[in-house]
Amino acid sequence: MNKEWPLWEVFVRARNGLAHKHAGSVHAADARMAIEAARDTYTRRMEGVSLWLVPSASIVASDPGEAGSLFEPAADKVYRHPTFYSIPENIKNI
Amino acid sequence: MKPLVEYALRLGDDGLVLGQQLSEWCGHSPMLEIDLALANIGLDLIGQSSHFLKLAGDTEGEGRDADVLAFHRDVLDFRNALLVEQPNGDFAQTIARQFLFSNWQELLMRELMRSHDATLSAIAGKAVKEVVYHARFANEWMVRLGDGTEESRNRIIAGLEWMWRFVDELFAVDATVEELIVRGVAVDPRLLRAEWDARIAQALAEATLEAPKPRRAASGGRSGHHSEHLGHLLTEMQFLPRAYPGVAW
Numbered sequence: 054m055n056k057e058w059p060l061w062e063v064f065v066r067a068r069n070g071l072a073h074k075h076a077g078s079v080h081a082a083d084a085r086m087a088i089e090a091a092r093d094t095y096t097r098r099m100e101g102v103s104l105w106l107v108p109s110a111s112i113v114a115s116d117p118g119e120a121g122s123l124f125e126p127a128a129d130k131v132y133r134h135p136t137f138y139s140i141p142e143n144i145k146n147i
Numbered sequence: 148m149k150p151l152v153e154y155a156l157r158l159g160d161d162g163l164v165l166g167q168q169l170s171e172w173c174g175h176s177p178m179l180e181i182d183l184a185l186a187n188i189g190l191d192l193i194g195q196s197s198h199f200l201k202l203a204g205d206t207e208g209e210g211r212d213a214d215v216l217a218f219h220r221d222v223l224d225f226r227n228a229l230l231v232e233q234p235n236g237d238f239a240q241t242i243a244r245q246f247l248f249s250n251w252q253e254l255l256m257r258e259l260m261r262s263h264d265a266t267l268s269a270i271a272g273k274a275v276k277e278v279v280y281h282a283r284f285a286n287e288w289m290v291r292l293g294d295g296t297e298e299s300r301n302r303i304i305a306g307l308e309w310m311w312r313f314v315d316e317l318f319a320v321d322a323t324v325e326e327l328i329v330r331g332v333a334v335d336p337r338l339l340r341a342e343w344d345a346r347i348a349q350a351l352a353e354a355t356l357e358a359p360k361p362r363r364a365a366s367g368g369r370s371g372h373h374s375e376h377l378g379h380l381l382t383e384m385q386f387l388p389r390a391y392p393g394v395a396w
Contacts, residue, residue: 058178079180085287090180093187 060109061087063094065101071146073105081106150323151264152207153226154333156216157369159199160227163217164377165248166192167384168235177238184284188245191277198270218388222371222378229368230313232377236306239299242288243306249281250346251317254339263331286350293354300356308359315364318343 058080064073076095081087087106095101115123127133169189176182200213211219230248235241256278259271292303318336320328327333351358367373388394 080178081180082291089184089284093184094180097183097187
């Protein structure tokens with residue numbers, strides 16, 4: 054029997070209006086413990102205003118072996134970049 | 148000694164001693180996450196303590212600051228409740244102590260925010276948010292341990308048994324506190340008992356635990372009559388500033 058507590062992925066929202074970003078992971082036996090462990094581990098220096106916790110087992114990851122077919126075809130599609138729009142200077146976080 | 152000095156010392160010593168105890172878990176907890184959680188709680192308590200001790204020193208007016216009060220008093224001069232100096236034991240015993248203390252401290256800080264003393268009120272206002280989290284943390288661990296495995300259950304029952312007889316002291320009032328209650332400075336802890344009992348009963352029910360049978364209560368911490376444990380704790384905590392007076396880095 055595996056005696057380690059399950060792993061959870063931690064997502065921290067630094068400020069309201071920003072997206073939650075992956076910060077790392079914690080071990081916890083249940084959801085509330087996961088929130089508390091993440092709070093104590095990743096927000097003790099005022100890093101965040103909100104937390105998301107996801108059981109690591111629920112994360113579906115792409116296969117590194119398929120990286121070629123999944124990602125490399127995007128390399129020569131520069132026309133997909135919205136580089137033709139000018140962004141006003143006072144717009145942050147875009 | 149002025150009653151306010153005495154009262155601030157009691158509040159400050161509770162946090163200082165318990166904070167020191169929790170810091171001893173650092174590097175020894177069952178999990179890294181618990182290491183951080185207990186260290187965070189300990190640091191919260193020591194932070195609160197430094198404010199209370201500063202108030203005690205300022206009110207006393209003899210030039211003793213928080214550091215002098217923390218590191219240059221001996222056992223007989225400490226005014227913490229006996230509960231907080233009880234040994235860490237295993238993780239369950241530490242949680243049992245935190246459970247009884249934090250639920251009391253949360254109710255105390257909520258009321259202390261209404262103190263007529265502006266400094267006490269301000270310290271309590273900052274502390275209450277920290278303590279709400281401590282109580283939540285401890286209450287949830289009571290449930291996990293009580294309603295967990297047979298071993299965790301036996302350990303938390305033993306931890307509660309150890310700590311239970313130190314509860315009444317938290318709610319006791321002597322002449323010093325009585326005078327401050329009349330002036331609207333101190334909280335009357337007797338008025339907190341019913342709500343504390345209800346909170347503890349609810350958490351124990353959720354944890355499928357029963358309150359230990361009533362025991363003969365132990366007290367004396369508020370007047371400097373401590374158990375053997377406090378001396379050992381102070382020896383370690385005070386070693387550096389006593390061996391190297393005035394050291395700074």
